[in-house]
Amino acid sequence: xxxQEQSLFVLSLHVIIQYQIMEKLTIIKVGGRIVEEEASLKxxxxxxxQIKGNKILVHGGGRSATKLAGRLGLxxxxxxxxxxxxxxxxxxxxxxxxxxxxKNIVAGLQALNVNALGLTGADINLIRSEKRPVxxxxxxxxxxxxxxxxxxxxxxxxxxxxxxxxPLTHDMQGNMLNTNADTIAGETARSLAGIFDxxxxxxxxxxxxxxxxxxxxxxxxxxxxxxFRDLVRKGIIQGGMIPKLENAFNSVEAGVKExxxxxxxxxxxxxxxxxxxD
Amino acid sequence: xxxQEQSLFVLSLHVIIQYQIMEKLTIIKVGGRIVEEEASLKxxxxxxxQIKGNKILVHGGGRSATKLAGRLGLxxxxxxxxxxxxxxxxxxxxxxxxxxxxKNIVAGLQALNVNALGLTGADINLIRSEKRPVxxxxxxxxxxxxxxxxxxxxxxxxxxxxxxxxPLTHDMQGNMLNTNADTIAGETARSLAGIFDxxxxxxxxxxxxxxxxxxxxxxxxxxxxxxFRDLVRKGIIQGGMIPKLENAFNSVEAGVKExxxxxxxxxxxxxxxxxxxD
Numbered sequence: 001x002x003x004q005e006q007s008l009f010v011l012s013l014h015v016i017i018q019y020q021i022m023e024k025l026t027i028i029k030v031g032g033r034i035v036e037e038e039a040s041l042k043x044x045x046x047x048x049x050q051i052k053g054n055k056i057l058v059h060g061g062g063r064s065a066t067k068l069a070g071r072l073g074l075x076x077x078x079x080x081x082x083x084x085x086x087x088x089x090x091x092x093x094x095x096x097x098x099x100x101x102x103k104n105i106v107a108g109l110q111a112l113n114v115n116a117l118g119l120t121g122a123d124i125n126l127i128r129s130e131k132r133p134v135x136x137x138x139x140x141x142x143x144x145x146x147x148x149x150x151x152x153x154x155x156x157x158x159x160x161x162x163x164x165x166x167p168l169t170h171d172m173q174g175n176m177l178n179t180n181a182d183t184i185a186g187e188t189a190r191s192l193a194g195i196f197d198x199x200x201x202x203x204x205x206x207x208x209x210x211x212x213x214x215x216x217x218x219x220x221x222x223x224x225x226x227x228f229r230d231l232v233r234k235g236i237i238q239g240g241m242i243p244k245l246e247n248a249f250n251s252v253e254a255g256v257k258e259x260x261x262x263x264x265x266x267x268x269x270x271x272x273x274x275x276x277x278d
Numbered sequence: 279x280x281x282q283e284q285s286l287f288v289l290s291l292h293v294i295i296q297y298q299i300m301e302k303l304t305i306i307k308v309g310g311r312i313v314e315e316e317a318s319l320k321x322x323x324x325x326x327x328q329i330k331g332n333k334i335l336v337h338g339g340g341r342s343a344t345k346l347a348g349r350l351g352l353x354x355x356x357x358x359x360x361x362x363x364x365x366x367x368x369x370x371x372x373x374x375x376x377x378x379x380x381k382n383i384v385a386g387l388q389a390l391n392v393n394a395l396g397l398t399g400a401d402i403n404l405i406r407s408e409k410r411p412v413x414x415x416x417x418x419x420x421x422x423x424x425x426x427x428x429x430x431x432x433x434x435x436x437x438x439x440x441x442x443x444x445p446l447t448h449d450m451q452g453n454m455l456n457t458n459a460d461t462i463a464g465e466t467a468r469s470l471a472g473i474f475d476x477x478x479x480x481x482x483x484x485x486x487x488x489x490x491x492x493x494x495x496x497x498x499x500x501x502x503x504x505x506f507r508d509l510v511r512k513g514i515i516q517g518g519m520i521p522k523l524e525n526a527f528n529s530v531e532a533g534v535k536e537x538x539x540x541x542x543x544x545x546x547x548x549x550x551x552x553x554x555x556d
Contacts, residue, residue: 094378094381107448117401118401123396
């Protein structure tokens, strides 16, 4: 009996210690425009390099992909903000996301002493997806995430490596698949939520979720699900922001400590909109 | 005195054990044509996946780069087999080598249960280079290798990861640099020669170094430096094969166990030309 109490005490102590030493991990998702222009990229990389502790960067690159596709005489077709990805378009996004944008970021961060490692979901089988089934729309070579290699990601981060994730996955059958960068950031955050105190930061053009779309300073500092539903009903939150926020709520409900929606210029500052569980 | 003898004995034993447990590492370098055509790539990846033990693949991609450059209206200028790399050409090779070709290989190998990880020299600062100084010719953004991150490469390999190296490096100042794939293979082999029994395999169109260029079966099975010099004098070995072989001799002199020149179809077989020290 005494022994049992003692081991319960040791167990509790272990849980307390584990809880206390859970390290912070910051996952930053940045969209195309920021990483595709020389000046804004430089500023972003400087700000990102200043973030202390474990970190991961997830990037887009859609504008560069559209530009290259255009130069190659390929039409870029978007449905609900998603790129219809035929075989030639898949080659374009593999080149632009996995090559041009990713390596530019990696080289830039290495120059700032961040030990960056560029990765697609195919590399070390980091993110496996399945080709999206054809329903009303055939998106082509677009992947829905099925599994994140949590162990490998954890290992990389704990070795002091900073993963730079391109929005590409693979199907374990030899095919690359085009995958939304917001989704990759969310899935990665959720997969690591049991190991780190994950702060997931989505950067976009505005300083956060706005109460008044014409006033850039009307940032809602904190938003829970009831408040979100209320603002959707009132038409204050609409359009592309709705799925973005639903995704954010899914993440906090799955254990991500906080999701922040902010501007790339505000990285590392205590600003933007914080998505909280309650 | 007895103690000294004893410790000498222990030391010798240690050296013997170390020598005996030095693991094998196979580095395969494949050129453009093989990895750029669907059928030959598939065969190569199957053969490569069958190689037992530690392995690294180094690939080219020049033909795809020339093709993409052409579609973008850029002229491909080659001097002594090296691509003059202006800023736009650097973007093309970063996309093609680091994105398209590299990720195709990685996804293909993952499907064959090889835990492939695609890397440029910028990733985890694997290969640092310096922009080639302008002498008679300005090669542009072309890098001469200065340092291979032996420790990181060793770690990756010992974790069961198979590095897939694209012919790109960085200068630690934020710039990617175009770097010859043969050179990357050679430098990588030399950097790991103290840790592994390195076998460096250069694949090209022929089955090996030929005694008679019109007879594909006249492969020289073994070549030392004296034999090489003799064949150069007689005009049997000429052109682009001379720097390739000089590079191979540099590697064996720097401790690489063997350099093999063979055809991609012969990977894993005991054929081709073996470059030996004496």
